[in-house]
Amino acid sequence: MALIRQNEEHLSHILAQLIEATGEVEIAIERLAVDQGIPKRLAEALACGLDIFPKRYKANAGTLGSEGQKKLLQSKVFVAGLGGLGGHVVEQLVRCGVGELVGVDPDNFDETNLNRQLYSEINSIGFSKTEAARNRVAKINDAVEFYPLTRKLEDLESNTYDGVDLIFDCLDSIPSRLHLQEMGELYSIPLVHGAIGGWFGQVAVVWPGSKLLSNVYGTKREGIEKTLGNPPFTPAFIATLMVSEGIKVLLGKKKKENTVLFADLLNNQWQHVTF
Amino acid sequence: MELEIKLFASLRKFNSELEKIEVGEGTTIGELFDQAGIPPSEVAIVLVNGRHATLDQPLLDGETVAVFPPIAGG
Numbered sequence: 001m002a003l004i005r006q007n008e009e010h011l012s013h014i015l016a017q018l019i020e021a022t023g024e025v026e027i028a029i030e031r032l033a034v035d036q037g038i039p040k041r042l043a044e045a046l047a048c049g050l051d052i053f054p055k056r057y058k059a060n061a062g063t064l065g066s067e068g069q070k071k072l073l074q075s076k077v078f079v080a081g082l083g084g085l086g087g088h089v090v091e092q093l094v095r096c097g098v099g100e101l102v103g104v105d106p107d108n109f110d111e112t113n114l115n116r117q118l119y120s121e122i123n124s125i126g127f128s129k130t131e132a133a134r135n136r137v138a139k140i141n142d143a144v145e146f147y148p149l150t151r152k153l154e155d156l157e158s159n160t161y162d163g164v165d166l167i168f169d170c171l172d173s174i175p176s177r178l179h180l181q182e183m184g185e186l187y188s189i190p191l192v193h194g195a196i197g198g199w200f201g202q203v204a205v206v207w208p209g210s211k212l213l214s215n216v217y218g219t220k221r222e223g224i225e226k227t228l229g230n231p232p233f234t235p236a237f238i239a240t241l242m243v244s245e246g247i248k249v250l251l252g253k254k255k256k257e258n259t260v261l262f263a264d265l266l267n268n269q270w271q272h273v274t275f
Numbered sequence: 276m277e278l279e280i281k282l283f284a285s286l287r288k289f290n291s292e293l294e295k296i297e298v299g300e301g302t303t304i305g306e307l308f309d310q311a312g313i314p315p316s317e318v319a320i321v322l323v324n325g326r327h328a329t330l331d332q333p334l335l336d337g338e339t340v341a342v343f344p345p346i347a348g349g
Contacts, residue, residue, distance in 0.1 A: 083349050084348070086349065171349050172348055174345070196349065197285070197344075197347065198284075201346060216320060220319050222345065223344070223346045224284070224345065224346055225347060225348030262343060262346075269283070273320060273341075273343065274325075
């Protein structure tokens with residue numbers, strides 16, 4: 001990355017020439033990546049730096065801007081949990097063009113996942129969630145790099161968090177969520193938290209040092225999902241809110257406050273709670 | 276004294292209509308839950324007039340108590 005930053009001007013110049021010579025942004029990006037031995041996501045970021053959008057991000061342009069798209073392509077995001085929330089979160093991050101994704105989940109799909117987990121299919125029962133996510137990412141955007149970790153969060157080495165700009169908490173247990181909050185705090189990485197149960201969900205940005213999740217859960221170690229279960233619409237809705245919050249954090253558009261948004265999809269009530 | 280109580284999400288099942296409740300002077304949040312039939316085991320967050328509070332906190336006339344359950348599924 002540092003090398004690429006140093007060479008940014010030089011590589012941008014070559015890319016501009018390739019675009020002029022080939023008349024096609026995508027071909028020029030591909031060529032630059034191969035000739036210069038750089039990841040495709042960084043070649044795309046250079047194009048955005050020239051205010052030229054690769055076609056797959058054209059519809060992001062008006063919302064993210066070329067600087068914003070460039071920032072996302074240079075970002076590394078850690079997604080903990082690839083179930084109901086995590087599948088939808090990965091799907092949107094890869095379509096946003098977030099350059100690097102670390103996906104963590106020790107589990108294989110089973111039949112009870114089919115109602116809500118985006119990457120679960122009849123044919124994927126018994127196969128790992130990380131592999132399913134990796135295959136899906138490769139089908140959508142070949143510039144995004146996905147690093148699958150089929151392990152328990154608590155067993156990961158500390159260097160797993162190297163270079164991570166943002167963490168997504170898509171986990172399903174309170175102790176694991178608190179562990180992830182600790183990791184965010186230890187490595188000074190902001191965390192987007194999401195949780196679901198029945199018709200209900202919550203979303204928050206946990207800034208390092210805020211210990212927001214400790215306040216949210218107090219002494220509780222189980223949630224209402226144990227009795228209410230998880231229907232398909234709640235994870236999709238909460239994951240969407242998580243991704244929009246996360247994109248704002250990555251682009252520096254998110255105010256630092258310790259607020260949880262509670263969503264009640266049964267009564268269509270939304271409540272902000274600030275700690 | 277009179278309090279306003281707002282139950283959120285799954286807690287509405289205990290009393291979806293409940294808004295105003297009459298309690299004795301010095302009633303704590305824990306005692307309020309007993310009176311309103313809300314099991315403390317199903318409560319994660321309590322706010323009094325929008326501020327984070329604990330079960331042993333005594334309440335004052337006219338205060339609003341908002342109550343949220345723990346949500347942890349993914």
